[in-house]
Amino acid sequence: MKKIIYILFVTFLISSCSSEIEYKIPAFQATINGSNNWEATNFSVTTNALGEGIITGNNFNSAISLRFPSINIGVYDFRENLIGEATYQDTIQYSTLNDGIASIAYFSDGEISINEITSDSKISGTFTFNAYNSSGESTVNVSQGIFYRLPLTQTTD
Secondary structure, three states, X not given: OHHHHHHHHXXXXXXXXOOHHHHOOXXXXXXXXXXXXXXXXXXXXXXXXXXXXXXXEEOOOOEEEEEEOOOOOEEEEOOHHHOOEEXXXXXXXXXXXXXXXXXXXXXXXXXXXXXXXXXXXXXXXXXXXXXXXXXXXXXXXXXXXXXXXXXXXXXXX
């Protein structure tokens, strides 16, 4: 009897150590300004006519969109040659194509890392970015971004 209780306890202990994201497959989430947890209720991964990858997600209050050169495993910098863009929109739209205004220039930055593309076209990776509104006066920090097993839909718009 003690052995059965021990086995049940160990099983429970191991299962409680697993990451929360495993219960949310697929998942698209991030931390906004260091304290607000953001999670998409709707999301999509598509490609456009240029072959760029586009990941979008939204919930009732806000949206995140990530555009990058291609759907291939690798790391893409949103500032490098301005070949991609990350946006966050709540009541204000913030973009990595905008920079801050101040006596010392503050630039938007960020990156997306595609870590896995499964044989059934599900994409996983991480992202982070700092973006400004169109006037350059307001900023948003999006950190600890993760997308996990999002299904890829091929499009040619």
